[in-house]
Amino acid sequence: MKIPRKYFLETKLLSYSTIGIIVLVIVSIWLSGRGSHRSLFQNSILSTSILAISFFLFISLGLYYGFKLKDNIGNIFTKERIKKISDNTPEIGSFDFDGPAVGDGIGGIILSILLWILFSIVLIFLLYFLGVFFWTVILLFTAMLYWIFFRALRLIFKNSRHCKGNLLKSIGIGFFYSLLYISWIYGIIFLVNYLG
DSSP states (O other), X not given: OOOOOOEEEEHHHHHHHHHHHHHHHHHHHHHHHHHHTOOXXXXXXXXXXXXXXXXXXXXXXXXXXXXXEEOOSOOSSOHHHHHHHHHHSXXXXXXXXXXXXXXXXXXXXXXXXXXXXXXXXXXXXXXXHHHHHHHHHHHXXXXXXXXXXXXXXXXXXXXXXXXXXXXXXXXXXXXXXXXXXXXXXXXXXXXXXXXO
């Protein structure tokens, strides 16, 4: 009796290749759209359609060949990642700014110093706040994409044991999940186009 072989896809490799494919498709559609004068709506529909077909083919072939996802990213919110984010924010003592001179004489010097101190404090606060906000948004966005995309793929590929070697069943389940996960993007594009 031959034991069926399972193919494991690593989540980290899949995430890098997914980001690369999405960027490549969007940039190539945008560059080709410049020459043919397509609108943003047409470029969005075309790039989403290409990505939807790619997603459908990936899911269907993955189900047919019996792919499973191996989670090698782990928990996104770890102490090390949070510390790394906090280390990327600017330090208060590392900011150096030369403000413009306000005027001549002792009054101008004192006013320049006071404005320089006030502006430096405001700018340091803004840099610190925006730096923490920026890295937190990136971390939350990454966690959201990871949860939506890769957890959804894990749910899809749980069906691979039922679909392995059955092309018709793989295409049917692949079409259902592609329609389910891509249709809301089309809805947003059409909504933005017709409301705007």
